[in-house]
Amino acid sequence: MTEVGSARRRKEDARLITGRTQWTDNIQLPGMLYVAYLRSPMAHARIVRVDTGPARREPGVVAAFSGRDFAQEQGSLPCAWPVSEDVVIPDHPPMAVHEVRYVGEAVACVVATDRYKAADALAAIEIEYEELPAVLDMAEALTDTAPKVHEAGNRAFTWRFGNGDIDAAFRDAPVVVDRTYVQQRLIPSAMEPRAVVAATDGDAFTLYSATQIPHILRVMLALTTGIPEHRLRVIAPDVGGGFGSKLQVTAEEVLALLLARRLGRPVKWTESRSEGNMTVHHGRDQLQRISVAAERDGRLRGIKVDLLADMGAYLMLVTPGIPLLGAFMYNGIYKMDAYDFGCTGVFTTKMPTDAYRGAGRPEATYALERVMDELAAEVGLDPLELRRRNWIRHEEFPYTTIANLTYDSGNYEAATERATTLFGYDKLRAEQADRRERRDPVQLGIGVSTYTEMCGLAPSRVLGSLSYGAGGWEHASVRMLPTGKVEVVTGSSPHGQGHVTAWSQIVADALGVPFEDVSVMHGDTAVSPRGMDTYGSRSLAVGGVAVLQACDKVKEKARQVAAHLLEASPEDLEFAEGSFRVRGTGAGRSIQEIALAVFAAHDLPDGFEPALDADATFDPENFSYPHGTHLCAIEVDTETGQSRIRSYVAVDDVGKVVNPLIVEGQVHGGLAQGIAQALFEEAVYDADGNLLTTTMADYLMPTAADLPDFVTDRTETPATSNPLGVKGVGEAGTIASTPAVVNAIVDALRPHGVHDVRMPCTPERIWRTLAGVRGGAA
Amino acid sequence: MPRITVTVDGVTYEEEVEPRLLLVHLLRDRLGRTGTPIGCDTTNCGACTVMLDGRSAKSCSVLAVQADGCDVLTIEGLAADGRLHPLQTAFHEEHALQCGYCTPGMIMAALDLLKEDPDPSEEAVREGLEGNLCRCTGYCNIVRAVRRGAQAMSGREVSAS
Incomplete structure (x- = not known):
């Protein structure tokens, strides 16, 4: 390779x-x-x-x-x-x-x-x-007297899931932390x-x-x-x-x-x-109540989640499924005895919501990682130490979580170790203590987010069990042309992810052909008749694997022809650098020579169809579970509410990496979108239901000047659920970063008595929050 | 209808245009120069940035009649004699694009930035590109590409990335 x-x-x-x-x-x-x-x-x-x-x-x-x-x-x-x-x-x-x-x-x-x-x-x-009459607020929409968006009322659905004895977990729990978080509505803005x-x-x-x-x-x-x-x-x-939109x-x-x-x-x-x-459908817009029961030493007993999810006015393609994609993620990387999740979908007179980068998992990860910081403060532990006491240790994989998912692999210790080193965690904590001591008006906050997420959508059987209308497989065709060049047809449909490059790399290694000799076709149902497309960080972990499997089939066909031409048994052939050779002799045939021989069809094994191509459809046996540790240092001016990200370190584990440049790019872009939710973006409706953020002047996507340079690195724990060992990366940055940033802001302000700042944490919001806890007029 | 003469990427066109026609629509719908895309309608995103008589302009905020007698350079005219412009090469080398929709405007805006500051700091690039939005890259690699392109344009040694 x-x-x-x-x-x-x-x-x-x-x-x-x-x-x-x-x-x-x-x-x-x-x-x-x-x-x-x-x-x-x-x-x-x-x-x-x-x-x-x-x-x-x-x-x-x-x-x-x-x-x-x-x-x-x-x-x-x-x-x-x-x-x-x-x-x-x-x-x-x-x-x-x-x-x-x-x-x-x-x-x-x-x-x-x-x-x-x-x-x-x-x-x-x-x-x-x-x-x-318009109805905009979810809680109001659920009252008996609320105007009805539809004849049948404003309740779109209820959905519950649980495991373990949640009552026992909360009964007599030494520590209970109960918080409500607002996932503001976002506009995807491709x-x-x-x-x-x-x-x-x-x-x-x-x-x-x-x-x-x-x-x-x-x-x-x-x-x-x-x-x-x-x-x-x-x-x-x-x-x-696209980003889901x-x-x-x-x-x-x-x-x-x-x-x-x-x-x-x-x-x-x-x-x-x-x-x-x-x-264009909006994203997020949930009201999250999360309660966590723990021992005095910080060990988790159980977590309860109660969601209201704003559907907007209609259910679009996967609108009601978005909160369900988070339902299995509120336990994150942690061990506990019990878990309980409930969600109510609510109709309001607003644009429908649907998938937006992360789709359900950013919301879950946000609430969990925020409440973990609250619990750390409650029991008097460093937020990283609290996480260490609760996370699944690397030797415990594969691990079946309280949400009944089996995480195939991971190493939270290694990613955290690497991140704290790159970040200079202890030194920043010392600076923070110093600023607190000096009552510096500019306080330093350190935000931690140790996340995992379920992606690589998805095992078809699991989707079926969740009432989704389709499967989660992906298809690929690989064909060798008479001149030895290779055409790949993928059912995955890129819009910036770099499939053509990554698939070429996979094929080049699998068939031993030059990278330049591979072309990749996609996105046209006449060219690519079968596919499940691109979302949910699935392209590589599902579609890329299908490409590899199609290559393997092509190679096996070529082996039959090579054996025939070399008058050897197929088992006696070894394949390396694009050629089949008879073990122990110099005799060989390149795969390009075989492609031409198949085209000519003059001398093929009996019954061999003259085509060196193959189709493969990969249906994953499990989701993919990338993970990582993100650390964010933010300076917050307690007099003006202005915040500035001083450093951001992301260490992600996305398993084996096909192209590190593309992976880093996905992480960068993901971070920008997650940070944007934390600090800048919100779709705002007025009391009559008019959208106020209709332009890019009103809806504040971050510019280059608003974001820092990111420090990114990786640990590599191969996935065991697919032959490439890869995990999804498209959404990880967005999922991890929002809580890292808000945790940092709250950490900066905690000595002032602040326990939460509603997103987006604009200078005004921060200033008003501080004014509120100081008892001043805001 | 007003008659205008405008040179786009080295080719001179004479066109009769409605007074309200935007330059970007002249380029895209009339002249078939679709390399310059449109990302918004309030001049915030910068995707449609072109060079108008040597200065960057958002072509969604310029009327075609205002471009009468002007020389317009778009992303399609940037490579000369079959050779990519150093900024184009740098964007490729630094993986400064994903979907690529903002790229034409980003490169043209960077070209203007480098005219004023041929060796910008990271901060200067970030401030200088504030009028161009990208949703894919998080900007890190765009900043690197602009600085790399600057080095290549001034003939200085290109540091390993």
Whole structure:
């Protein structure tokens, strides 16, 4: 193995650094029309009347429609995760017909010859609403007198899970810490706005979309629109980031197909950022009550969790499943006797929530790692010492947790040891003590986060047991061409992760071919017919393994041919550096020679089909459990509330590493998003349900100037659940970093009597929190 | 409709445009120069940054008519004679892009930054790129790439990364 593990520069970059890209919005088709949507300005209203006639008379307008015009064919946007028996999945028309339930919901559209004319004509649509009361707060939504978002009420589902005797764990517990945390609503903010192009020849349809999930989208669109699956091709061209936000079946995708069918011309829709902030599904938005029972020495007895999860106005593709992905993670890396989890999904008149980087696990890890720091303060232990007393020791793996997951491997001691060394933990603690002693107005806080997470979604049987609508396998095809070059088709669908480079490295090692001789195809259901796409840090741990397994099959086929040509027994051949050799002799054939021989088919073993290719589908037996220790040092000015990250150390264990450059990049980006939740970002609605953070001027994504340089390192404990030994890395940084940062801020302020600061911990929030505990007017 | 003359990546175009047409839409929809993407509608993200007569400009906040008589350089015109610009090479070498959507704007903004400060500190790069958002990289490698590109452009020894 020489390629796997090396910091190969990416094959993807050549196009991206020269502008030879193919974003969906770049696509121009002959006769193409542009779509613009009229969206509800009200959080909750009945649609009394819509007249699109005046819009149709505007210049350049080809057609204009309201929801009523598509009521018979638009179906309902799908929810593929009916989590419980009691789940309520309301009808969700792509364009509202009778009622709107969040600001931004589409009510009508214009189709015109250019994007400006389409946008202009929206103003000519006449629409009359009868306003209904908005309901924004989850607790209020669950009261008997609350306005109903849907006829069936505001409770979307309840879901419980537990193990061990939780009452016994809490009965007579020497220490109980009970906290409530707010997971604020976030806007995923991929840099490429959503865009979709649909075309039809009257029978077959092609849909281009900025999506993470071309394969899932094809199935769901076929089921939603009635277009037969075999007449629908979905293409994800270059996709500019996703972070979960493009793991969706959207109204605009469904309607693009219906408009193309109705008008017989290709249509394109590209959202503006302001439109996207309102209507790309949001993330997080949970209210978390977490109680922990412990011994006086800090050893955990049990944890109880009670969640309210804001669904928004509808259940979208996996909306209700997001909190469940956290349900198995509130115990983290720790041992305990009992665990109890309950969750209520709540409808409100806001944009639906759904997957956002980490999806459930960041929320769980945040509450757990925050409460561990509170417990450490309560029992008078250093936060790292408390964790040491509770974590699973490296010799205890594989370990079945109280949440019934079996962690295959890990070494929390090693990652923590490395992190504390890089961080200079003891020295920073000494500086902190000194500043506390001096009553320095600028206090130093140290935040700890020792996390694990379940990713590499997912064993199909487990998904089935959780009522998810599909499996968790991934598919790959590997084919050797006559000239010895290799084509790989992957069902995984990248949007920045570097699959082409990483898969080339895996194939180069497995088949002994040059890295440059491998090309990787993806993201087009006509090219890559089978796949489960990209999310949940699954690409390498599931899709990469499928690639390896397909290579192994190709190699075994080649071995048969080599044996035949060399007149040897297959068992007597050894394979190294791309050649089969007969043990003990110099005679050999390169795999490229075999590829040509198979193509010629002049002299093959009896019954051998002349094709040197193979398919493989990998269904993982277990999740993947990356882990690590993150340490954050923050200076907080107690007079102004201003905070500054002084250093951030992340030591992650993602098992074997295929490309350290890509892994480091994933960690960097993950850290930025987790830190963004801690310090900067929040989707804010006003009391009437208007989104206030519709632009990037209002929704504060961090810039380069807002973030520090990160110190990253790794320990390497191979996964035992897949032959590559790899674990997922895409979400780990986001999961770990949010609690590390907030723990640091609270640690800085704890001598002032502060036990929590609500996220995002802006200077104003910090200042108000301090003013509150000082009893001053805030 | 106003008639404008604009040079884009070395090619001169004469176009009749609506007065309200944005430069970025002229580039993308009319001239087919789709290498410059659009990331927002409030000039915050910087994805659409181009060089307008030698200074960086967010092409979503410039009207096409304002570019009349101007020379526009986009990411597509940056490589010369088939050779990548040192900043492009540096972005590749330092893994300073993932999805790549912000990259054209980031590189053009960095080009302008380096005109003013050919040897910027880490802090100067971070401050200088404040008008360009990236959601993938956490910026560490972008900062490294800009400093590496700066070294290459000034012919100084490139330190091992």
